Amino acid sequence: MSLTNSVILASILIISSAVAKEESKYAFPNTGQAILYPDTFSFVNASNGKTLVAYASNAIDGRINRNESGHRMIANCAATKPQSQEKSKVHYLQIDLQTKFFIFAVRLHLRDNEYNRTQQKGLVIEVSDSTERSESKQCDEPYTTVSNQSPLFICQKYGRYVYAVLRDSVGPLQVCEIQILKRMELKGSNAAVLYPDSVLTAGGKRAVASNAIDGKYSVGESGAGGATNCAVTSENTTDQIPKYLRIDLGRGEVIQYIKLRLRDRIESGEERGFESQRGLTISVGVTDNLSKSTMCGVPFDPIRQGQAPYVDCKFNGLIGRFAQYIWIVLNATRSLEICEVEAFYAGKLNFS
CATH class of the missing domain: 2.60.120.260 (Galactose-binding domain-like)
Structure with missing residues (x-):
């Protein structure tokens, strides 16, 4: 390997390490802080008989798994169980931040499949200080552009609980990853x-x-x-x-x-x-x-x-x-x- 290639490889490793370090630093803990309503989606994999569960914690595990397909895909995302017309028409994913923060924006990563994203049409992000959703405040406009698999919602609100909500739908709500975004300070006359x-x-x-x-x-x-x-x-x-x-x-x-x-x-x-x-x-x-x-x-x-x-x-x-x-x-x-x-x-x- 040439000296030039060695330097390039070393630079890539350093930058990759920096990215990975920052990603892990900002990852959510994945226990007890995510809840799906009304029910968590599960199914039996016909190929091996194993039960796969689309746990709520999958949405805060730091992995954006939207490019995988089939059962493996949904099992790595958070998803609610589809309901009949007679049952609840509200589906949501609740994230508990454990204390109150200023939430500048929220980014969702949805499944890499336009049919599944169409099911999420009308999805909204809400922020609240309470577990009572009736007290929550909506961020930005509802999700409508199904070609966008990673919609960004500007919030600029204080709150402890973040909700991804699908209203007036039998579901399922499907979210592969949710990110709470912080804005970098860019101020300064010489910057x-x-x-x-x-x-x-x-x-x-x-x-x-x-x-x-x-x-x-x-x-x-x-x-x-x-x-x-x-x-x-x-x-x-x-x-x-x-x-x-x-x-x-x-x-x-x-x-x-x-x-x-x-x-x-x-x-x-x-x-x-x-x-x-x-x-x-x-x-x-x-x-x-x-x-x-x-x-x-x-x-x-x-x-x-x-x-x-x-x-x-x-x-x-x-x-x-x-x-x-x-x-x-x-x-x-x-x-x-x-x-x-x-x-x-x-x-x-x-x-x-």
Whole structure:
């Protein structure tokens, strides 16, 4: 083996170890903290006569088993027993966090089968301080896009109990993994850089890079005032010089998901706002060299992803990539316009 290959292999092992360490650090304990209602699904495997059970704890074991098929697949997920029309029409998975936390977002991983995901249509995430579901508050909109097997629900609520709820259905509810997401702190005037320069608006203020990490979602404002609340580069009409927003986390972190908030505006009948960002890419890296970064997900498609796109950052098939820098890049003559960047990791909430 050459010296170069040895160095590459060593780097892969170090990064893989970092990802695995972070994943285990943030995993749920899998005993006594997950409950399925009304009943847990079980069945007999015809090939060997063994009874397989889709335990609630499967949804918090740290394994995303959605690509397996058949009986093995559902036995590695959490699933309720289908009910007749006369029985309960509410199915849910309850996760007890043991104490009250601020829950920024929840990510579900569903079965890799569109028929099974169609059964989950209308699924909602709720957060509560009580085991009484009547007191819970809903996060975000219900699950409707069955082509998305890993829906993300923004909560921003305090609570001890997290519920994945399927209402008005005979079931089954099927969840392969549930992740409670924590948002990384990206604030700091020196943490973000725009290239080329930030645009100077009509009001004499610059749409500086730090606007993209100030925690404000100023996406609906139009004109110069809206631009000053976002990070916006200048345009160039001749060459397609790559424009980018670079964010320095200050240290290496395992980044799992990145979400953007793009401008929502149309001026003079032109295609502007988030539609103008078509082809935008999100990359992460361990150095401040863009050419050595790795892209997360696919280039931005406004029709498919909408105004608030998010991507997975993966390494060797695992969700989670060790990096210090986030790059949002647009190869076009038009301006790069980013109102907010959010980075997430699946966090254990300090169980003890």
